[in-house]
Amino acid sequence: MALREAAKYDGKWVIETNDDTISLEDAACGYKGLLVIERCFLSLKHTQIRMTPMYHWATRRIETHVKVCVLALLIERITELKCGKPWHQIRRALEKLQITEFFNLNHRVLMRNELAADTRNILNLLKITPPNQIVRLKEQA
Numbered sequence: 001m002a003l004r005e006a007a008k009y010d011g012k013w014v015i016e017t018n019d020d021t022i023s024l025e026d027a028a029c030g031y032k033g034l035l036v037i038e039r040c041f042l043s044l045k046h047t048q049i050r051m052t053p054m055y056h057w058a059t060r061r062i063e064t065h066v067k068v069c070v071l072a073l074l075i076e077r078i079t080e081l082k083c084g085k086p087w088h089q090i091r092r093a094l095e096k097l098q099i100t101e102f103f104n105l106n107h108r109v110l111m112r113n114e115l116a117a118d119t120r121n122i123l124n125l126l127k128i129t130p131p132n133q134i135v136r137l138k139e140q141a
Contacts, residue, residue: 040072043091083125093118099135110135 017027076087083090096116102109112131115123123130 037069037073040069040076043072043076043087079126083122085122090122093122097130099131103140106140108136108138108140110137 015024015027015031019027022030079090080087093116096113096119098113099110100113102111112133112135115130120130
């Protein structure tokens with residue numbers, strides 16, 4: 001019974017704002033834009049960029065979070081425009097680029113996998129030189 005009652009609200013939004021000067025449509029568009037920026041931020045966090053959690057009680061932290069989210073959106077949009085493809089296709093192609101660690105008692109090697117055609121194409125469109133086949137070779141101490 002509770003599930004049936006809750007199902008009536010599937011796909012519905014509850015929006016709360018303290019600004020009574022804007023229309024419902026403007027508030028909804030603002031929240032939709034925020035969702036896009038947050039999705040870009042999450043996408044950026046899943047890269048090799050090391051980011052720590054942001055705690056939002058301090059004004060400077062809120063401002064920093066917003067700036068990083070906007071930067072993530074900007075990177076995504078520029079990439080889409082340069083490649084002429086939607087972000088999900090670009091991301092899928094770039095996720096194929098991987099580094100594998102091989103090691104024995106004497107050496108540790110980091111090697112890049114062979115580039116798929118779509119990955120190479122994206123890197124070329126973005127004018128990014130792919131990493132060398134052997135990224136690092138280190139003798140074990």
